[in-house]
Amino acid sequence: MHPLLARALLALAMALVGGLSGWWIGEAGRLPAAGALGGALVGHALFLAQDAVRAGRLLRWLRTQQDHPAPRDTGLWGELGYRTERSLRGRDQAVEREVSRLAQFLSAMEASPNGVILLDANDQIEWCNHVAADHFGLDPVRDRMQRIANLVRAPAFVAWLQVPAQNEPLILAGLDGTRSLSLLRRPYGEGQRLLLTQDITERERADAMRRDFVANVSHEIRTPLTVLSGFVETMDSLPLSEAERRRVLGLMTQQTERMQALVADLLTLAGLEGSPRPPTDQWHDVVALLDQVVADGRALSRQRHVIVLDVSAGAAELAGSRHELLSAVGNLISNAVRYTPEGGRIGVQLVWREGGGAEIEVSDTGPGIAREHIPRLTERFYRVDGSRSRETGGTGLGLAIVKHVVQRHGGELVIDSEPGKGSRFRLVLPASRVRAAHRVAG
Ligand code: ADP
Numbered sequence: 001m002h003p004l005l006a007r008a009l010l011a012l013a014m015a016l017v018g019g020l021s022g023w024w025i026g027e028a029g030r031l032p033a034a035g036a037l038g039g040a041l042v043g044h045a046l047f048l049a050q051d052a053v054r055a056g057r058l059l060r061w062l063r064t065q066q067d068h069p070a071p072r073d074t075g076l077w078g079e080l081g082y083r084t085e086r087s088l089r090g091r092d093q094a095v096e097r098e099v100s101r102l103a104q105f106l107s108a109m110e111a112s113p114n115g116v117i118l119l120d121a122n123d124q125i126e127w128c129n130h131v132a133a134d135h136f137g138l139d140p141v142r143d144r145m146q147r148i149a150n151l152v153r154a155p156a157f158v159a160w161l162q163v164p165a166q167n168e169p170l171i172l173a174g175l176d177g178t179r180s181l182s183l184l185r186r187p188y189g190e191g192q193r194l195l196l197t198q199d200i201t202e203r204e205r206a207d208a209m210r211r212d213f214v215a216n217v218s219h220e221i222r223t224p225l226t227v228l229s230g231f232v233e234t235m236d237s238l239p240l241s242e243a244e245r246r247r248v249l250g251l252m253t254q255q256t257e258r259m260q261a262l263v264a265d266l267l268t269l270a271g272l273e274g275s276p277r278p279p280t281d282q283w284h285d286v287v288a289l290l291d292q293v294v295a296d297g298r299a300l301s302r303q304r305h306v307i308v309l310d311v312s313a314g315a316a317e318l319a320g321s322r323h324e325l326l327s328a329v330g331n332l333i334s335n336a337v338r339y340t341p342e343g344g345r346i347g348v349q350l351v352w353r354e355g356g357g358a359e360i361e362v363s364d365t366g367p368g369i370a371r372e373h374i375p376r377l378t379e380r381f382y383r384v385d386g387s388r389s390r391e392t393g394g395t396g397l398g399l400a401i402v403k404h405v406v407q408r409h410g411g412e413l414v415i416d417s418e419p420g421k422g423s424r425f426r427l428v429l430p431a432s433r434v435r436a437a438h439r440v441a442g
Contacts, residue, residue, distance in 0.1 A: 018043020121191030315437035340366035
């Protein structure tokens, strides 16, 4: 039954019962009509009182947080309470769902590797993730609703913000001294703007390195080429005696060898960069390996140096690429021979390290290297003495190759040197890559 009809019937029934009771009581005093009227009024008043109590209960519930169920009355008030409660619960759930979706959305933006800033129509920060905060030195909570131009004052940035439509990213270089950022801006909503920031410091550095590398390689190749073409011209235009012709051909061969060495080193580096890590289960005899590179070193030295191989550490094995390890130790010995003056001493030895692992050490009594050059020696084409390096057939890539090889084997290259006191280059290898040979069976 419809609650309003039920309610009307209840009011009528209460008045009727009251009226009948009044009639019955009134009859004793011979005033049945007055009794009936009074009884009906009392019945109606009771109905209103009951109504007021129920309405009061519902009102009290509505005035609270509605965290407990609505009063479970019968009739109209019961239904009103139940329906209000259901609608409020439904709305609460919808709000909760929206809040959790918003939280999920914001945490997705928080997880972004790029910075995200939401700006309102006045360029005030509505929200920003931690990456953007870090890029600009902002506080995601404290700086909310601050104008971004008041916080990020780089003139290029402020000017860029004022240009209405901007599809090109802005590159902000040198922020915090060294950092470079790429910024993109996109409009959304009602005049709001999305600002995306990306740290491109590494990319810029890699680009600069690539540019330098190409410039260096071009320079290294152009120099011998220029010399060669000069000789070709000389041979073509001048009548040369046999002795002169031989001398020129000798010099031309030198330049060709220089270019060949450069290309070989470039290919070695490219090979190291593009190939997987050397195997950890292919073991090579260290003494045999050192014997081979020392023999090559002696051939290069042509008796001008004393080259001593110390294998007193005993038989050992190295895991990795024999070819790469030969090239690394070979480069160190070749450097020692090339830079150490005649009569100098070159030592090669394997030393076990206390904490595990071992090192292959190549030391010399050469000119040594000043402290400021040491950290840069492994940079490609970095030379302390350019003319000495070129005269002796150096490419400027040797130590870059050594460092690469040792790092690929999980180790590091350590250089100790002092001008006038010689140099010591150590390939420090981890315990996982080097072991005493008696522990092994094949
Ligand atoms: P390069 O082909 O010029 O020898 P490297 O990368 O092998 O190139 O070495 C970089 C620079 O380090 C060399 O140009 C040289 O100045 C210096 N250097 C390397 N080994 C020695 C050494 N044993 N004694 C003195 N200087 C050295």
